Amino acid sequence: MPGQPDIGDYGLLGDGQGAALVSRDGSVDWWCVPRFDSRSVFGRLLDPDAGHFSLRPTGSYRVSRAYLPDTMVLRTTFTCAGGTLVLTDLLALAPGARGHDLGRGSPHVLVRTLEATGSVEVEACYSPKLEYGLVVPRLVRTTSGLRTVGGPDTLLLTGDRVAELEPDEGRATGRLTLADGERTAFTLRHGEGLDAGLAGTIEPWVTLAETVEGWRSWVAPHPRPSGPAADAVTRSTLVLAALSYAPSGAVVGAPTTSLPEDPGGDRNWDYRYAWLRDAALVFNALRQACCQSEAARYFDWMVRAAGGCADGDHVQIVFGVQGERDLTEHELDHLRGWRGSRPVRVGNDAWRQTQIDVLGEVMHAAAQLDGDGFDEVTTWFLGVVADRAAEGWGEPDSGMWEARDTERHYTTSKLLCWVALVRAIGLADSIGRADDVPRWTKARDELRAAILERAWSGKADAYAGAFGSDELDAGVLLMPIVGFLPATDERMRRTIDAVERVLGRGNGLVARWAAESAGFVLSSYWLADCLARAGEIDRARAVFDQVTGAANDLGLLAEMLDPASGAQLGNFPQALSHVGLVNAALSIEAAAGG
Numbered sequence: 001m002p003g004q005p006d007i008g009d010y011g012l013l014g015d016g017q018g019a020a021l022v023s024r025d026g027s028v029d030w031w032c033v034p035r036f037d038s039r040s041v042f043g044r045l046l047d048p049d050a051g052h053f054s055l056r057p058t059g060s061y062r063v064s065r066a067y068l069p070d071t072m073v074l075r076t077t078f079t080c081a082g083g084t085l086v087l088t089d090l091l092a093l094a095p096g097a098r099g100h101d102l103g104r105g106s107p108h109v110l111v112r113t114l115e116a117t118g119s120v121e122v123e124a125c126y127s128p129k130l131e132y133g134l135v136v137p138r139l140v141r142t143t144s145g146l147r148t149v150g151g152p153d154t155l156l157l158t159g160d161r162v163a164e165l166e167p168d169e170g171r172a173t174g175r176l177t178l179a180d181g182e183r184t185a186f187t188l189r190h191g192e193g194l195d196a197g198l199a200g201t202i203e204p205w206v207t208l209a210e211t212v213e214g215w216r217s218w219v220a221p222h223p224r225p226s227g228p229a230a231d232a233v234t235r236s237t238l239v240l241a242a243l244s245y246a247p248s249g250a251v252v253g254a255p256t257t258s259l260p261e262d263p264g265g266d267r268n269w270d271y272r273y274a275w276l277r278d279a280a281l282v283f284n285a286l287r288q289a290c291c292q293s294e295a296a297r298y299f300d301w302m303v304r305a306a307g308g309c310a311d312g313d314h315v316q317i318v319f320g321v322q323g324e325r326d327l328t329e330h331e332l333d334h335l336r337g338w339r340g341s342r343p344v345r346v347g348n349d350a351w352r353q354t355q356i357d358v359l360g361e362v363m364h365a366a367a368q369l370d371g372d373g374f375d376e377v378t379t380w381f382l383g384v385v386a387d388r389a390a391e392g393w394g395e396p397d398s399g400m401w402e403a404r405d406t407e408r409h410y411t412t413s414k415l416l417c418w419v420a421l422v423r424a425i426g427l428a429d430s431i432g433r434a435d436d437v438p439r440w441t442k443a444r445d446e447l448r449a450a451i452l453e454r455a456w457s458g459k460a461d462a463y464a465g466a467f468g469s470d471e472l473d474a475g476v477l478l479m480p481i482v483g484f485l486p487a488t489d490e491r492m493r494r495t496i497d498a499v500e501r502v503l504g505r506g507n508g509l510v511a512r513w514a515a516e517s518a519g520f521v522l523s524s525y526w527l528a529d530c531l532a533r534a535g536e537i538d539r540a541r542a543v544f545d546q547v548t549g550a551a552n553d554l555g556l557l558a559e560m561l562d563p564a565s566g567a568q569l570g571n572f573p574q575a576l577s578h579v580g581l582v583n584a585a586l587s588i589e590a591a592a593g594g
Helices: 204-219 230-242 276-288 292-307 357-369 376-392 411-427 434-454 474-481 490-503 521-533 537-548 575-592
Strands: 011-014 019-022 027-032 040-042 052-057 061-067 074-080 083-091 109-118 120-127 138-141 145-149 153-158 166-168 171-178 183-192 504-506
Touching: 011 074, 011 083, 011 230, 019 083, 027 109, 052 074, 052 083, 052 109, 083 120, 083 204, 109 120, 109 171, 109 204, 138 166, 171 183, 183 204, 204 230, 230 276, 230 575, 276 292, 276 357, 276 575, 292 357, 292 376, 357 376, 357 411, 376 411, 376 434, 411 434, 411 474, 474 490, 474 521, 490 504, 490 521, 521 537, 521 575, 537 575
Parallel strands: none
Antiparallel strands: 011 019, 019 027, 027 040, 027 052, 052 120, 061 074, 074 083, 083 109, 109 183, 120 171, 138 145, 145 153, 153 183, 166 171
């Protein structure tokens, strides 16, 4: 709809349990609280009338913004005729929260501070719309501030200038003048239930300092990455931390739902859940970036979530952040969608799909731990994963791109089953399955031969996306990355060239398949990674720099990029895009160093 910002205009706030998005002009247009997948209390991201909280100067202004170094605390600077207004936004961490316990005990508080140089008039609009905009609560003035009444959530807005906001029909507005050197703050607290207890006070400036220190305590123990992409790698690891649900160790695909892959189309999905694939790839990225304890937490979540539903026939691939299985999808017909892109979906029916590639991703993560400290449940679960790969690799599935039309014999699915078997053989002693090595070895060798023969397309002169097909799929770029073939192998080199030629969309971007017009960020980083492994360091860096240069001013990347305009598309920011950045950067530096 007109007036909605570009997807890439937003900044991410996180507290290790939920997330908010703030636009360049100081409006909180998305906040799901207390969890990533909770119903929104601000939803203007998906409908202009679904709630927001804006603070900005009146009149015209210029904007610059940045995260405070090594944090997810966002500082927006408005330069206007009368002076400068600095807006600092954060989701509060618990007092004393440090290191890998960063998000535990988060109080579910949004803090917004304002500081003026010169005299600045500020326009404030507080318009909560609960339950994805279905509920317009009453705003009642209390001795503490403005409290919502009505609906399943309770919000309390406090601050020394709240009295200057005038409630009227579900919103409170006002104009505040800040003199030179003056500062003020708003805190917005969340509670569930009609009688949610919101007693007590929040000191915003103390909370700001505590939250900054909390984030920096997460970064400090990790070795600084080297090379020209060091800052982008550090920012990406912080984004991955912000997309983690601390109480369980899950990591969500993205903090948003239904931002379109193709504006005006219907490929609008809910990514606020935790995929085993994402967790495994996040594990790999953080492990390579020397974030060891965080990587181990993701692996523990994988085992706890999937171990409760694994059997010989199926390993579920996506869960709620606490391990919930049923993510049945439905549409929110009352929301118009981002710029009219409908439907808006809540839930994700991918939980019903069979995707056998996930077996390899999970087992690869386990292999990096080298059997260290595996308990009985973990060893049992890994045995189930290996058996499933050995016995089920010949079956069709929905593939890693979660096709909803029909199941196929996807090359990437077979490839990752091969990875599962290779890693299982290496872990056999650690998981008490040494007797199964001959059976797993036989299946591994049969699978390798099948991929080499049945995935190769003479017409495409490349490994195709499915057995017996001539259609390319960027997923085959994983072959050298997982060690199936070296990037210098003759057929693999021709495949890399074919993917770049046929699926390349310019500016370093690579689509997943031929009919896709936009570039998929993860597959674009896979291309850079493969070029580095093939010894083409300069080309790899050129692709990497082009894709990374398309991030917004805060270093955030969506799922996809429009090759013509550079606009970000799909859910935002996307965990796998930042995983791709980290892995490609480290691969390029490793190749450059010999």
